[in-house]
Amino acid sequence: MLRNITVPNKLVKKVLTRSFASVSTQTVTLVPGDGVGQELAESVKAVFKAAEVPIEWEQFDLSGHVSVNDDLMKETLASLRRNKVGLKGILFTPVSRLGHASFNVSMRKDLDIYASTSLIKSLAGVNGRFNDIDLAIIRENTEGEYSGLEHSSYPGVVESLKLVTRYKTERIARFAFDFALKNNRKKVTCVHKANIMKLGDGLFLRTVREIFETEYAMSGITLNDMIVDNASMQLVSRPQQFDVLVLPNLYGNILSNVGAGLVGGPGIIAGSSVGREYAVFEPGCRHVGEDIGGTNAANPTAMILSAAMMLKHLNLNKHANRISNAVYRTIEGGQFKTRDMGGQNSTTEFTKGLISSL
The missing domain is CATH 3.40.718.10 (Isopropylmalate Dehydrogenase)
Structure with a gap:
């Protein structure tokens, strides 16, 4: 009752x-x-x-x-x-x-x-762009561009601070690797823009690599990395190559919405x-x-x-x-x-x- x-x-x-x-x-x-x-x-x-x-x-x-x-x-x-x-x-x-x-x-x-x-998965009965997508997008939720640290230093000039810390990158990396292990996923892709943002995204990429090499290298999963603009193109052209993606805040937000568009919408x-x-x-x-x-x-x-x-x-x-x-x-x-x-x-x-x- x-x-x-x-x-x-x-x-x-x-x-x-x-x-x-x-x-x-x-x-x-x-x-x-x-x-x-x-x-x-x-x-x-x-x-x-x-x-x-x-x-x-x-x-x-x-x-x-x-x-x-x-x-x-x-x-x-x-x-x-x-x-x-x-x-x-x-x-x-x-x-x-x-x-x-x-x-x-x-x-x-x-x-x-x-x-x-965000779980991006094709569902039987829903006509998406592709019919065989099954990937997870894992984003850091508390820093990056969403730190909310903005100010106007001069009229017509705004400075927005993007915050990246080793501590928070370490734990999102461990979360992504643990998620892969618990859900029988085989590959984690770190998405970044370290070729341009060498300090901020560079720290994110180096930290993810270090956590993998010191704690998960023998786990059976693999790690690769991809620049965010290339990852965006790859996601809409050959999404089957992805399994788990780990990203900073803004990139993850954008790619989650792109992924939704591929499988049938939000x-x-x-x-x-x-x-x-x-x-x-x-x-x-x-x-x-x-x-x-x-x-x-x-x-x-x-x-x-x-x-x-x-x-x-x-x-x-x-x-x-x-x-x-x-x-x-x-x-x-x-x-x-x-x-x-x-x-x-x-x-x-x-x-x-x-x-x-x-």
Whole structure:
């Protein structure tokens, strides 16, 4: 038996999805996000309820338009610190509003959620540019161009600092190599621009090589490196050569979106951002979908598969596999497809089809 309870509050809405047959229920912070976020979150909650997943949602309906000093923003960060695990949609960050700090950047820096993973994988039933892509893009999440260190030294002149440290490069390198080993991947490609940025990207490349040579040389995986502009061309022309890519922040953000375009769009790319203490699972392609928000047309696949990754992180492997397999069966069956996959079904219809596949 399932019980769904909504507790209204000025700052937080809790939604309990509880299976009384389970040993314990785990609380997870839920941030639906902007654009299509609410629809995608409702889809995940419906699937979890149908699958009797022992999760209690602590939901925060915040928007990226709001300042990071807003009370709701602070409460959301407090919830993530308390629960350690979150599921998040994509939050909008204004382009032209000076002084407006991105919640995404603040969250990752404040909680030291340093490793972002985007899974770029062809799905049976989705017509992408290629049909045999299966790669992981791992980016450092807390420094690089996203350090937020900018100032105007003279009218008409802006200096933006790109921060690269050996310590943070060492840990993202280890994360990428460990990810390859745990997931039976054979090759890691370090993407950089060390031919021009000899100090910053040079440090990133040298550190990745040193970690490999001293700790992973006998592991069975191989390491190569590629300049970012060449990697961009190679990704769209022969993506099958890649297995795991490890990159600084900005390069990883760009190539994740390029990869999404190759396999069918942002609606099918699962992802996560993790650190030593905290983990936030979110679609691997940062696309808000403001133009279709509220139209019930969005593809919930990326959000659901990210939620399945979260369940594996919580050692709920049976639930995770059941849900992800239902997603794959639903898409491959072809009866339920949203517009981005070449169909005409709504978010709600796709979700109901997936639940019937459970």
